Amino acid sequence: MSASQNLVLHPEVDASRTGAHFLLGDHACAEGALYAGCRFFAGYPITPATEISEHLAERLPELGGQFLQMEDEIASMAAILGASVAGAKSMTATSGPGFSLMMENLGLGYMMEVPTVVVNVQRGGPSTGLPTSVGQQDMMQARFGSHGDITMIALAPKSPQEAFDLTVHAFSIAERLRTPVLVMMDEVVAHMHERVVIPPPGEIPIHARPKPDVAPAKYRPYKPGPDLVPPMALAGDGFAVRFTGLTHDETGKAVTTYEAQRLLVPRLREKILRNRETYERTELYRTEDASTLVVAYGITARVARRAVDLARAKGQPVGLFRPATVWPFPEEKLRSLHHVRKVVVAEINLGQVLLEVERIVGRYAEAIHVGTAGGKVPSPEAIVEACE
Amino acid sequence: MRKEVRFAGFGGQGVILAAYILGRAVSVHTPMHATMTQSYGPESRGGACEADVVVSDQEIDTPEVDRPDILVLLSQEAATKNREDARTASLVLSDVDLVQLDDEAARKAISLPFTRTADALGKRIVANMVMLGALTRASAMVPREAMEAAVAESVKPGTRELNLKAFDAGTRL
Structure with missing residues (x-):
């Protein structure tokens, strides 16, 4: 097969996975990519994102797509940009150390307005840190990591079902707006199994990139x-x-x-x-009469939901604000809850999204942080305590 | 209703597959919810092996298991490590030939010959299915049909009959 033939992709419509499954978060993310029409993946395996590569290495060839294991993450990022320019929906998946290597070419994709999806399954850092345990420590890197005044879009799924849904969404946004989109997963969501329902092909509308209508x-x-x-x-x-x-x-x-x-x-x-x-997604839980708000995303949002129930049981008016799109932060939606006087930001880092929340609510509410240094999700009890 | 189930044994006993089958039975074949988590450290390669499943009629917020309601012990090491939980769990299942429990835990534990039963069927490797059969009956948490469907879907087609036979033997221990 010649090189040019190699680039011709024959995407098959795939209904083989329609229905209910008990899926690993990483596999759900991979299936979301396939559902959205991703037919090109280039990556370098890294815990806890390896299962995404493994799954796509098996599935992409079945669907007329291509899977490439690259020599490193710099090349992976370059390859998915090239594939996208040639017409394929493309994706890579990595974790912190690889994400750092992708920063330069991520900016290239942003500057050239190339639609693509980058998944970062966050583990504990800095450096190689805690390969097998959880982190949410790359959130500011997602926002500002590539040099030169970029504005990134980043999504954070809270479950395997959302790993599927938000990966589909990420492709829609990337294609429609011609920009790289980040899926900022975390190790717990990536490595848990839960029910994932995959709808029939076409049921979730998927936006396409705008085509020229001139000669x-x-x-x-x-x-x-x-x-x-x-x-x-x-x-x-x-x-x-x-x-x-x-x-x-x-x-x-x-x-x-x-x-x-x-x-x-x-x-x-x-x-x-x-x-x-057109793409912002948030979830509100028991916020109507809340004077204290917990802000959390990814796995931490589930623990925070438990904390809200525990605090409510003690008679405290606490609610939850969960951005599924963390960047750009849904600031108008957060500001619409201006009756709150205290905002507790729970995340698996030493204070990142906290800074954005402080900026947004600082004039009317106190912002406090509940975090860990990576390796553990904050406990519901710690969040409840911070709400008191 | 929220039930936390822990399967503990050693690598090769099919601990993870057993947990997967329970989670799949609940998620795919009942309207209830299940979350499965497992240890992912270097310790999960060979030696001790654990997998946790939370089963609930509500959406599951926290997937972490700290005090299992149901504990399945398939090795002595697992029994030692989970000694405290064996005292507080409402149901403890253990392999009678592989695990010796301390007196307090032994009093309420159901100790059954999972491995021996599998040996009698000709394949020790299906001891996990025998255990799942016993768990299904003892816990009454998930309908038998849901478990059987999940077993059938989760094993290689050529071994389906043997695995279902092992499951059935477990329900009759």
């Missing part, structure tokens, strides 16, 4: 539409396309001037922020 001669690859997203011609579609990490004009040609920068970089941010209502 090839008139196509300007970085001319944005009304929603600030430029229609995307694929390499090989017959349009002239250029991709560069350098600041560029609407034709994609590198123009390294302040003027070009001023047009491009704010648009990249506005594209993410102005469309946020």
